[in-house]
Amino acid sequence: MELRELQAFVAIVEEGGMSAAARRLHITQPALSQTVSALERRLGVKLLIRDNSGASPTDAGTTLLAEARALLARHDQAVRALNAFRSDDSGFMRLGVPLELPHNVLTTPLKWLAAAHPETRVQVRHLCTGGQLTALYSGALDVSLLRERPSGSEFDAMLVIKENLGVLLSAQKALELSESNGIRLENLSGLEWVGFARCRSPLWYDELTSVLRNHGLDIGPPAPDGQPLIAEVKVAAVASGKSFALAPANWSHRLPESVVWCPLVGQPLVRRTWLAWPANSRRRDVAGFIARFPVDGHNAD
The missing domain is CATH 3.40.190.10 (Periplasmic binding protein-like II)
Structure with missing residues (x-):
């Protein structure tokens, strides 16, 4: 068995499905499926039960899961121990x-x-x-x-680094919502948040969405996949006037005339x-x- 096969199998069981495991491992779902299928052929046993709700281990898979976790933990421990001697x-x-x-x-x-x-x-x-x-x-x-x-x-x-986040809005929407010292977070209610997938940074996502919800915003479900939220996606979504995105004041991406950055009153969001x-x-x-x-x-x- 190869380490990558064990990593793939453990990820599927822990994530409960192929798509989430593929995002976690930063590989495509077909490649992940092929890796696990190869592992099953190599061992001669069925490891996973796959259905519309996801994937779960068979009895053989449950046995392998415990052994695979132990092997992967030992591998990581060995790598970290040897890294200490690198000069x-x-x-x-x-x-x-x-x-x-x-x-x-x-x-x-x-x-x-x-x-x-x-x-x-x-x-x-x-x-x-x-x-x-x-x-x-x-x-x-x-x-x-x-x-x-x-x-x-x-x-x-x-x-x-500590960055006070502001909001990206269409120029027209910013004109409607702006006060003398910026925009109140609660005034963004009714707009869709252009957010990132939770798997990309779970603790930061939870902190951020907690603040948004506490200000009365309905942020909707997490983004469905682990694709990065690049600047072009933020700007394109915000330009429609139906969405908002978050960014620091010194955001390096150039904004078109149709999109503006505004500070948030009270600086409630710090990245x-x-x-x-x-x-x-x-x-x-x-x-x-x-x-x-x-x-x-x-x-x-």
Whole structure:
């Protein structure tokens, strides 16, 4: 059996279906189905019962689930333990970053790294928080910028960015709703929130939607898939006048004349970004890179 086959099987059982598991693993559903089918052929037993409601393990699948979880946990533990002995001559640093990261956040740390450790090459991976956490736990990332702080003692983390979010609206809708100091969140009632899928950052999604609901907004069900909410999608949806999206004041995407950004009265929404890394890391280049970030974050209004 291969690790990827076990990871696929565990994801399907834990997510209760193929589509959710495919989003979690960042692969297509047909590829996931083929992987599990190959595992069943290899073992000569049926592992899953699939129906319209999802997928559940057979008796053989339940037995494999316990063994697979133990094997994957042991693999991840071994990778993390060996990563602690990597030195500066490893040649590269794997950095995870989310969408909509402020453009100047990495400038000082990367300049320092280039000067102090010119032999270290930075490999940037654009991943959602959920994908980054999976990569951190498996040892596939050395440093991550996350929308939520990782739990457990395996990682150290510090808050490096705090952004007060405002709202993107069509120019006409902003004119209707604006007050002297911005727009009240509750006044967005009746508009559709252009939101991201919960699986991309569960804790941040829950925090954000809790605030929206407390201000009387009906946000509807979570986005149906794990596709990234790119800037072009936000702008196109907002331009119709029937939707709103959230963004910081220094959002890097250029807005057309039909869409405007407005502050929210009272600044009720704050997006935080955490820097996280393995607690047992001994790399001097990683430590110096981390030290060049601001501690406890800074407001980016």
